Amino acid sequence: MQALQRSGLRSPSLLPAYKEAVLKAANAFHVKDAQVSLVDHEWVHTPGSLLAHDHAPDELPGLARDISICSYVVHDGEALVVEDVARNPRFADNPALQEAEVKFYAGVPLRNRQGHVLGTLCIMDEAPRQMAEGEMDVLQEMAKELEEALRIASQDKGSTANP
Secondary structure, eight states: OHHHHHHTTTOGGGHHHHHHHHHHHHHHHTOSEEEEEEEOSSEEEOTTOSSOOTTSOTTSOEEEGGGOTHHHHHHHTSOEEESOGGGOTTTTTOHHHHHTTOOEEEEEEEEOTTOOEEEEEEEEESSOOOOOTTHHHHHHHHHHHHHHHHHHHHHHTTOOOOO
16 A cells, blocks of 8 residues: 555546546446556545446545455455356445446456556446456456556656556
8 A cells, every 4th residue: 555655646647547448448348337446545546437436525536445346356466356246245235336236347456566456457347247268368468558558657757656
């Protein structure tokens, strides 16, 4: 979490990169929602998310960490696929997923140069589904492309951060 705070990834100037990444992911996987999640101590920031969170203040898009499925990806440092949220005991009663009518989730870590997991790139849908062979590889490649775009953007802005 300290790495996230030092990274500069919450800068408003990076919003176009986040929006491009989530639109690309949603279109590639034919899902309703996609988002970038940046997991902090108590809050998961969701810049450029296609998923609306009614309980988030307008100036702070996201949701509480304790109800974020993305926090599991950050904690474990590996990809997570939940084919049917309603059948998964960890997530079936999750109020954020119920509110957004999320039935499917797949997320992969977003890492900085040092390998710290700062957040996720994830896709979600309103119907259960399975990932086809090779789809997780595509999502992971999209995450790597976003990581590189963020590094370039932070360098172009003259940031001393190291996403």
